[in-house]
Amino acid sequence: MxxxxxxxxxxxxxxxxxxxxxxxxxxxxxxxxxxxxxxxxGRGAYVCKTEECIDRCCRSKLLNKAFKCNLPATIYDDLKKVELNEG
Ligand SMILES: [Zn+2]
Structure with missing residues (x-):
């Protein structure tokens, strides 16, 4: 297993x-x-491969909070570009 x-x-x-x-x-x-x-x-954080979690992450800038720093806004654009393999 x-x-x-x-x-x-x-x-x-x-x-x-x-x-x-x-x-x-x-x-x-x-x-x-x-x-x-x-x-x-480096330091890592994880987000579900779902639209819901990606959306929530982008709206609330959760990555900034997770890493406790100001990240480039492009990080959220790039996150949205990740291909979701649903179904
Ligand atoms: Zn999630």
Whole structure:
């Protein structure tokens, strides 16, 4: 049996399998960010691959809160561009 790796979504605060989440990583100087890059290093946060959670994340700027810093606004545009594999 494969072990599930659970992480918490910053929007709905549910624990989910990593595969159902979008991983956002911000570099230690808070200047660079990467979305869904497997080898990204830095501080990470997770958002469900659902429109609802992405929307909530963008409206309330939850990534800024999760990382406790001001991130470029483009991070939310890029988050919205992530392909959702629903269904
Ligand atoms: Zn969520």
């Amino acid at each position: 494969k072990k599930e790796v659970l992480r918490m979504c910053i929007a709905c605060r549910q624990m989910r399998d990593k595969k159902q989440l979008i991983r956002v990583v911000v570099s230690r100087d808070n200047e660079a960010y990467q979305i869904n890059q497997p080898r990204a290093e």
